[in-house]
Amino acid sequence: MGPCLIGGAFIGRWRPQWIAPLATPLVRFGVPVSLMGLLLHGGLNGSLLGMAMVAVTVIAVMLTLMRLATPFSVALTHPELQLGSCIGNTAYFGIPAALALLPSDALPISIGYDFGATLLAWGLGPLWLTRKPASSGPDRRWRNLLGHLSASPATRGLIGALIVMVTPWHLAISDALWLPSRAVIVLALAVVGMRLGSIASKNTPSLDVSLTTPLICKLLLFPALMLLISLALPLPGVARQALVLQAAAPTAISVLLMAESEHVNVAAPAQLILRSTVLALISVPLWSLLIRPLGGTPGM
Template sequence: MLRLLAELIPGLLGGYLLGRFKPGWVKPLATPLVRYGVPISLMGLLLKGGLNSSLLSTAATAAAAIFGMLLVLRRWRRESDQWLSPTLQLGSCVGNTAYFGIPVALALLPPEALSISIGYDFGATLLSWGLGPIWLAGSSQEAHPHRWRVLIHHLSSSPASRGLLGALLVMATPWQTTITSALWMPSRVVIVLALIVVGMRLAGLSEERSEATHNTAAPIAPSQALNAALGCKLLLFPALVLGLTLVLPISAFARQALVLQAAAPTAISVLLMAETEQADSSAAAQLIWRSTLLAIVTVPIWAVLLKTLGERLGT
């Protein structure tokens, strides 16, 4: 956890300071990060974990769990007061697996769990970047006469799809090992840049709060909705995945890997999508910030509970 904090805090702090002085740099940095950075990062993870049936089944499990949670949240949403916006719904189940969950798995689980964690990240990334832009658009997309074409378009053009295609092309060459090693450093750069974008957005959010304190007509932050989203992301969704893993015939370390990925804080990609889709980016930034701080406490608790459960089940 100390290593994780050492990687997390400098990027957030540097981005915060940069955002205070250069607030207009957020979107110019976020756009190429989404277009090029995410595919490169995912390519590196897929090549490292290896594309096999186990990874694909784990990806399908992750995608099914996230989509099921989204449907539950949409049904739960109260249309009269718009309690949980599409942004908060997405942030309640799409976790920061690549930059938080996988490092946690490496620190707390055996090496065999890496492929499970990467499979979860791939499934979650593919679903979130494919469905996320449509989901953030809200009910207007539901009435779209060609919504299935829109969905297919987003899936085919998503960073996750490009990352998968790139990984498949690399695996077809005799230089797979060399390219996999070469992609690791760019993947690390993507992590730093993503954290900087979050820090820059948080700087803008702090300025908005400062202006709101001097403007009585400014909208009040929906604290109840944020608290509900936090509870869903850090407690309810991991519990849902835990219940799912108890039904599936999987090993104890696979169960631990899946639940720890589900318990990761809200993904940075939710903020990036909110920025590019003109959605509620302020709520996304608040949810990322709060869930990341709280996950430093809740994720180790989940790890202890999973270890105790594994001992009692004898698996």
């Protein structure tokens, strides 16, 4: 993960014009096909929607706690930083981390988390940022939400895997996609690095708020909350491992996209994405070591 992100960051810093030609086909076609192959190889089960509900619940609890904590922290009065403290880059960081650090049967759990987090982020995120009802009407909001869900690589990969599962060729397709699937995830990490390099190369206005509290919330407190809640639920060990590792993922790029679309502060979320991703290269492996006893099996 580290070499891919670092190498991509150097490319994105000096050649930002390469990002769109590489990222667009990779996100639209490569990553969904890759996740489809990984899901077919790892297996699908009925707990996926349950994991989505766990993700939605824990993110909602974290947002509520941060709203209550705003009198004690200036940083947490900013709604974009509140979102950035619990909406993680699961599709392009968390899922590759799960593939690298956990058994293969953790993948459906990670996909379920990503699906639930995407649903909540794009359903609630714009309203949370503006603190007022959207003026586009409920029909438009539902269309936007469905559009963002259908654009998620995890959702497309899940739908593709379900379609293949009902065909008589699913075993052959699963075998054929296994190695290409892992190769595409490596390329996706490089593209994330390119985007981060592009952010770092821009002249960012000086921040009027410290990012220390949001970073602590995203990389330490939020995964700790997920760990506590998962321990209280009747879940297998590998599910707890996968949920905590997804919760430990750095701030999602979608938070910056939502901030831009709603015309709110973008300097702080951009820097939060950059810094949390760099720090996550250390914190995520540490979390994987901490939660390893929960699974009862060594990571991959």
